[in-house]
Amino acid sequence: MLTKLSIKEAHQGLKNKDFSSEELTNAYILNIEEKNKDINAFVFKTFDLARETAKQVDKKIKDNQEISLLEGLPMSIKDCFCVKDVESTASSNILKGYIPSYDATTVKKVRNLGGVILGKVNTDEFTMGASTETSAFGVTKNPHDLSRVSGGSSGGSAASVASEMAMYSLATDTGGSIRQPASFCGVAGLKVTYGRVSRFGVMSMASSLDTIGPIAKNVEDLAIVLQAIAGHDKYDATTPQIKVPNYFEELKKDIKGLKIGIPKEYLNDKLNPELKKIIEKTAQKLKKMGCEIVDVSLPHTEYAIAVYYIIAPSEISSNMARYDGIRFGYSVEKEDLEIKDLLDIYNKTRAKGFGPEVKRRIMIGTYALSAGYYDAYYKKAQKVRTLIKKDFDDVFEKVDALLTPATPGPAFKIGEKTADPLEMYLEDIFTAPINLAGVPALSLPAGKIDGMPVGVQIIGKHFDEETILKIGSKLENK
Numbered sequence: 001m002l003t004k005l006s007i008k009e010a011h012q013g014l015k016n017k018d019f020s021s022e023e024l025t026n027a028y029i030l031n032i033e034e035k036n037k038d039i040n041a042f043v044f045k046t047f048d049l050a051r052e053t054a055k056q057v058d059k060k061i062k063d064n065q066e067i068s069l070l071e072g073l074p075m076s077i078k079d080c081f082c083v084k085d086v087e088s089t090a091s092s093n094i095l096k097g098y099i100p101s102y103d104a105t106t107v108k109k110v111r112n113l114g115g116v117i118l119g120k121v122n123t124d125e126f127t128m129g130a131s132t133e134t135s136a137f138g139v140t141k142n143p144h145d146l147s148r149v150s151g152g153s154s155g156g157s158a159a160s161v162a163s164e165m166a167m168y169s170l171a172t173d174t175g176g177s178i179r180q181p182a183s184f185c186g187v188a189g190l191k192v193t194y195g196r197v198s199r200f201g202v203m204s205m206a207s208s209l210d211t212i213g214p215i216a217k218n219v220e221d222l223a224i225v226l227q228a229i230a231g232h233d234k235y236d237a238t239t240p241q242i243k244v245p246n247y248f249e250e251l252k253k254d255i256k257g258l259k260i261g262i263p264k265e266y267l268n269d270k271l272n273p274e275l276k277k278i279i280e281k282t283a284q285k286l287k288k289m290g291c292e293i294v295d296v297s298l299p300h301t302e303y304a305i306a307v308y309y310i311i312a313p314s315e316i317s318s319n320m321a322r323y324d325g326i327r328f329g330y331s332v333e334k335e336d337l338e339i340k341d342l343l344d345i346y347n348k349t350r351a352k353g354f355g356p357e358v359k360r361r362i363m364i365g366t367y368a369l370s371a372g373y374y375d376a377y378y379k380k381a382q383k384v385r386t387l388i389k390k391d392f393d394d395v396f397e398k399v400d401a402l403l404t405p406a407t408p409g410p411a412f413k414i415g416e417k418t419a420d421p422l423e424m425y426l427e428d429i430f431t432a433p434i435n436l437a438g439v440p441a442l443s444l445p446a447g448k449i450d451g452m453p454v455g456v457q458i459i460g461k462h463f464d465e466e467t468i469l470k471i472g473s474k475l476e477n478k
């Protein structure tokens, strides 16, 4: 089965001329045609573009030219990335009809390497959510059980990889959006260090927390995609000019002697007891491979959700200001003849274009930033964020990486958490602190609960993706 191959296997197959990129691409397209109507991962399909790229790659192979590792391999892109000449909406009605005139830096990199773009995949509206239920395109169902969510916000990315509708996917993580859906769908996901990968051309949610990373079938594939997208970009001032390691080579190195901490605050009463056992089992495996497991503490963990849900909405309220019915996508101006003035366009476009979760966050954020409340909420949250970050700085003086759950439990049922926003926000308890600290973290399939996959999370030091990838790769081969 062509769609089962890993990146390296598929690359080798193309080079050996065992099959062509067109054949591989068609195999994925066939899966999309069969499965997407049930799963609803793809929201825009670009099959013509995909086949055209595949043909070009096949020509290169026929001419015995060198091809890159990602060349000719079919992939999907979360709908919040700008893809030139392809509708890009962040799964929001307010961006309906918006066709970017340029590629996001990461998309451009993949395109320049000969990546085959199959289409855009579903996300919670502007990536706000943990289930894709806030998407204007409706929920993406979990390939392992269609009555359950695929997670979010990158549910389309995770479901597309899990159901072999894409080999890997480009996604974003602001508070858990790569790691939680990866865990729910039984695939691997990497949230990078803040600044490791350029965010240029991706619709911002909360700018001090937003990161871009891959979701893939396994850790080696994550490393290959990371290699392709990491590094400084003159269009994103948060990407430092530091060397990008050779992740692929790093994976081969031993993990013997590494110190891995388990923070006690993450084994709390919110955690599914079965998942706690999976964490313990994972720790045992690491011990057998020569790692030292130590108990550690991140004392400010309990404040992370409160802090995140002040800082993220504050930044959201500012980032959403640009959707005004004039510059991008949908405008009420074209359909409402009663429009009085410019303000009326703004108000009516935003009232109709944004869904309830986005509006909720704009209101919370505007409130938290307003005169009189700024010190009590936003400034206080920033101070506690510093303490949360310091917890990680302190613990990484003692250990090389941390092992925690990625989610409180396995995928929940569709509709189970939509009535109470706080219930949905609590999905992020084990992931949001990592975004507040800016460090990298990997979500890796580690077991099953009631037949549903669940992942564990491995958290690393700033700009030390190689260590967590190395640990993840050893674990998945055990």
Ligand code: GLN
Pocket: 127, 128, 129, 130, 152, 153, 172, 173, 174, 175, 176, 177, 178, 205, 312, 427, 428
């Ligand atoms: N679930 C979190 C939220 O709703 C995280 C979203 C994300 O990482 N984009 O804010």
